[in-house]
Amino acid sequence: AQSVAQPEDQVNVAEGNPLTVKCTYSVSGNPYLFWYVQYPNRGLQFLLKYITGDNLVKGSYGFEAEFNKSQTSFHLKKPSALVSDSALYFCAVRDSNSGYALNFGKGTSLLVTP
């Protein structure tokens, strides 16, 4: 079985400060990991993914994520937050031993204040 946990319902950060949105996962095989962002009244937009290779993955809008196998984590990061980054962020995982569907976390609401 595959699962993903986002331990924080909400993350607040001041504009210009670094941000981290946490994600941990559980799979039986190799993990394929994804981050998506959802703006109000919109569908989910792909940010980045880890399939294999370099543990630090760079994605859209200046976001990056670090895959840590020993801690089973895939935290989303950005060095300097923008007010426009305020949105709902979803972590998702697919187990290489399972089908093609992704298992999404509950989502973390990011609020960046001016």
Place this chain on the structure above:
Amino acid sequence: DARVTQTPRHKVTEMGQEVTMRCQPILGHNTVFWYRQTMMQGLELLAYFRNRAPLDDSGMPKDRFSAEMPDATLATLKIQPSEPRDSAVYFCASGLTGTSGGVYNEQFFGPGTRLTVL
């Protein structure tokens, strides 16, 4: 700019009525997913198709929900009869998956259909 399209964007109906939601996946994508999003449950996978064949519909209430892919450019999700608890945003997503499972690309989501059942 290739996008997943969904119609209608909004639907208000009365309990007991049939609801049909449509999705046009990105051309060339071979896998289509249906999700439902609510405040309480978050994002739930309802069903998905690969090469138009249903692979998993375990997340779908079988007595009232049905999903089909009449052709590669159209996926439908029907609710009959609808109930107030079906009120949610329904998302379609498409992606390209490899025959061996070793190739996996991200899913692209449509804008969603906001369903309100009174």
